[in-house]
Amino acid sequence: MSAKYYRNLLTQQTRIEAFRAALRRVVRPGDRVLEIGTGVGTFAFFAADAGASRVWAVDGDPIVHVAKSVARRNDYADRIEWIRGWLPDVQLPEPADVVVFEDFPSRLLDTRVFHLLAHLHARYAAPACRFVPAAARFWVAPVSSESLHTEIAPFGPSEQAYGIRWDCVREYVVNAPLQVAIPPDALAALPAPLAELQFATPTNVAALRGRAVWTLERDTAVHGLAYWFDLELAEGITLSNGPGADPGSWGHLFLPCDPPLPVAAGARLIADVGPDVLAGGAPGWLGWTVTAGTAERRGHEFASVPAALADLAAVSPEGTPHLSRRTQIEAVVLHLTDGRRTVASIAAGLRASYPELTPDEALRLVGETLRNRTATPARREDGP
Numbered sequence: 001m002s003a004k005y006y007r008n009l010l011t012q013q014t015r016i017e018a019f020r021a022a023l024r025r026v027v028r029p030g031d032r033v034l035e036i037g038t039g040v041g042t043f044a045f046f047a048a049d050a051g052a053s054r055v056w057a058v059d060g061d062p063i064v065h066v067a068k069s070v071a072r073r074n075d076y077a078d079r080i081e082w083i084r085g086w087l088p089d090v091q092l093p094e095p096a097d098v099v100v101f102e103d104f105p106s107r108l109l110d111t112r113v114f115h116l117l118a119h120l121h122a123r124y125a126a127p128a129c130r131f132v133p134a135a136a137r138f139w140v141a142p143v144s145s146e147s148l149h150t151e152i153a154p155f156g157p158s159e160q161a162y163g164i165r166w167d168c169v170r171e172y173v174v175n176a177p178l179q180v181a182i183p184p185d186a187l188a189a190l191p192a193p194l195a196e197l198q199f200a201t202p203t204n205v206a207a208l209r210g211r212a213v214w215t216l217e218r219d220t221a222v223h224g225l226a227y228w229f230d231l232e233l234a235e236g237i238t239l240s241n242g243p244g245a246d247p248g249s250w251g252h253l254f255l256p257c258d259p260p261l262p263v264a265a266g267a268r269l270i271a272d273v274g275p276d277v278l279a280g281g282a283p284g285w286l287g288w289t290v291t292a293g294t295a296e297r298r299g300h301e302f303a304s305v306p307a308a309l310a311d312l313a314a315v316s317p318e319g320t321p322h323l324s325r326r327t328q329i330e331a332v333v334l335h336l337t338d339g340r341r342t343v344a345s346i347a348a349g350l351r352a353s354y355p356e357l358t359p360d361e362a363l364r365l366v367g368e369t370l371r372n373r374t375a376t377p378a379r380r381e382d383g384p
Helices: 003-009 013-026 042-049 063-073 111-124 146-152 167-174 309-314 325-336 343-353 359-372
Strands: 032-036 054-059 080-084 096-100 125-132 135-143 178-180 192-198 210-215 220-234 237-240 252-263 268-277 283-292 295-300
Touching: 003 063, 013 042, 013 096, 013 125, 013 220, 013 237, 032 042, 032 111, 042 054, 042 063, 042 080, 042 096, 054 063, 063 080, 096 111, 111 125, 111 283, 135 210, 135 268, 146 178, 146 220, 146 252, 167 252, 192 210, 192 268, 220 268, 220 283, 252 268, 252 283, 252 295, 325 343, 325 359, 343 359
Parallel strands: 032 054, 032 096, 054 080, 096 125
Antiparallel strands: 135 192, 135 220, 178 252, 210 268, 220 237, 220 252, 268 283, 283 295
16 A cells, blocks of 8 residues: 555544544553554554553554654654564564554455454453454444445346346346445435444354344335444444445445335334354355345345356365466465575576576566565564
């Protein structure tokens, strides 16, 4: 990410001021604070202002160099330690009393975030560690909006355009959660709570599946569900990314019903929403079922992914994987990257395995591989 991207995030005043208020409330004098994904260091600075004796600001992106410059400019250098790296490679001298993390996807919890939280609990958090945010609550509401339904399926029921029938594509499209801005007036009923997550305790993904029930007041065509989360940053301080709120960089999701589900006035509408649970407990595909009387609509994210049996076999335990030529080259580069060889030496080693490569091609491939495929070694950015 560029420095401009992170600087643009500073314009999200609602989110940033809410986190600043929460850190003032949560951080106690002398606390050790760990911020994951520090970016340009905004929340690390707030933690230091709140009285932390030591702040470890971690990010795998080179943006930590920019954050360090901002720290020097504003006299924070003695209280914040900048660490470039990714969990779980990062080493801390002692556990953290407070953990700050807010790099969430639109569904809040995916496999990446689940494993990151597991690492935090296992290796980085002190007993009784406080988290900012402290909790998340998941919400759902029925949506009646022809325009949103048109956005997911723009060709209409006939699915014809340019003289070609596209109806076989529809199944993939209508099973994909869509990150869009859902206006509050598109909600056909009040939001209903689905589930709650406490960040200070290990995550039980099965508990994130929930059911919501409404009785609709008028005849309604339900085109899908709005799905979002609210964050409790600290006691009394919340931040929502629901319809009508400023979602910041998180956004919320539209879960389609296709075809639209007709619901008569006074009828009950039931929605079941939540992720599958993968082996090891991590969240998998998101699924949803919407029911009114005997009519039912189902959506499942797995059905949105184009795949043949060969694709599934390649990732199954019994599958026999095969590397492409490019991946084989990357494997050689990674094998040669042992912390002792220079880039030029690695390129020479690559040409020994692939003599058809020119010196310039070998250097280019080494550079691309090291940028895209290697985890930056955890290191402290505390030099002059």
